[in-house]
Amino acid sequence: MGSVKHLQQHQYKVPDGQEPLSKKPIGVRLYESDDEAVRAMGKDGTRFVREAVHQALINQQ
Numbered sequence: 001m002g003s004v005k006h007l008q009q010h011q012y013k014v015p016d017g018q019e020p021l022s023k024k025p026i027g028v029r030l031y032e033s034d035d036e037a038v039r040a041m042g043k044d045g046t047r048f049v050r051e052a053v054h055q056a057l058i059n060q061q
Contacts, residue, residue, distance in 0.1 A: 028053075
């Protein structure tokens with residue numbers, strides 16, 4: 001018990017879209033044309049921006 005092998009058996013990655021959201025919202029100023037396009041998406045725009053930022057951070061690594 002407590003060995004590295006034992007601990008590795010219990011490690012997992014949270015699937016995309018299932019990890020908890022931050023408790024602190026962030027404001028982002030978009031270009032005017034981008035803002036109009038995102039707002040036109042309605043509630044899907046929030047998810048779109050969240051996923052775009054997440055992917056950009058992954059690509060930056």
